[in-house]
Amino acid sequence: QVQLEESGGGLVQAGGSLRLSCAASGFIFSRYGMAWFRQAPGKEREFIAAASWSGDIKYYADSVKGRFTISRENAKNTVYLQMSSVKPEDTAVYYCAADPSLYYSGSGSPEYWGKGTLVTVSS
Numbered sequence: 001q002v003q004l005e006e007s008g009g010g011l012v013q014a015g016g017s018l019r020l021s022c023a024a025s026g027f028i029f030s031r032y033g034m035a036w037f038r039q040a041p042g043k044e045r046e047f048i049a050a051a052s053w054s055g056d057i058k059y060y061a062d063s064v065k066g067r068f069t070i071s072r073e074n075a076k077n078t079v080y081l082q083m084s085s086v087k088p089e090d091t092a093v094y095y096c097a098a099d100p101s102l103y104y105s106g107s108g109s110p111e112y113w114g115k116g117t118l119v120t121v122s123s
Contacts, residue, residue: 002026002112004096009117012086016121020081022096022114030054032111033104034072034079038092039116047106048094049081059105064090086121093118 008020020036035050049070050059058070069082079096094117097110104110 002098004098004112004114006094006096006114006117009094009119011120011122012083014086014088014121014123016086017082017084018086018119019083020094020096020117020119022079022081024077024079024096024098027098027112029077029098030074031100031102032098033101034070035097035099035104035106035110036070036079036081037095037097038090038119039095040092043092045095046092050104050106051079052104053102057103061106083119086119088121088123091119091121 003025005023012018036048037045038048039045047061051070051072055072067085072079096114098112099110
């Protein structure tokens, strides 16, 4: 059974940092591109970042480029999102996702989704 389990969400002060983790199981992790999305209540899902199968190629939304960093450890079947210099507008539920495209860049809907973890940025 495919599972994506996010963790690390919580309350963080504006300007601070937070690291999200996503543990994957039930599929061959290294054969999938991994990505992070976020969604605020009443708003559309927004692509945040993606990493190729090896983590060597990365893609970022303009809204987070330079502040967030995606990485992955294939030996641990885990993908991370390091969030720095966070802003109140970063407040959202963050979702981990997997797609069989080795170089998934955020276009289209990924095949697998996690349940999400809430990140709240306070002023």
